[in-house]
Amino acid sequence: METFKLQEGEEYIELNNLMKILNWVASGGEAKSQIDEGLVTVNGEVETRRRKKLRSGDKVEYGSEAAIIA
Structure with missing residues (x-):
């Protein structure tokens, strides 16, 4: 399991963006x-x-x- 660390000052990340950042999908459309x-x-x-x-x-x-969000 991966750990995704939020940037300092960031309260959340949107699901579709997380999937793109972690390379689980190739594009926003796929997400x-x-x-x-x-x-x-x-x-x-x-x-x-x-x-x-x-x-x-x-x-x-x-x-x-x-992934778990940290």
Whole structure:
């Protein structure tokens, strides 16, 4: 499992941006379709909001990938 550290002063990162930064998807369009299809979970629940605000302690899973926000 990866750990994604928020930048100092940053309270959250949006789900679609996290997927791009971690190279889980090649583009924003791909992130959108994967999220819309219900293939991403946040804290064990299917998440379909592309701009879901992820905060410290949240766990994101996508296929065989997983990350925790720190």
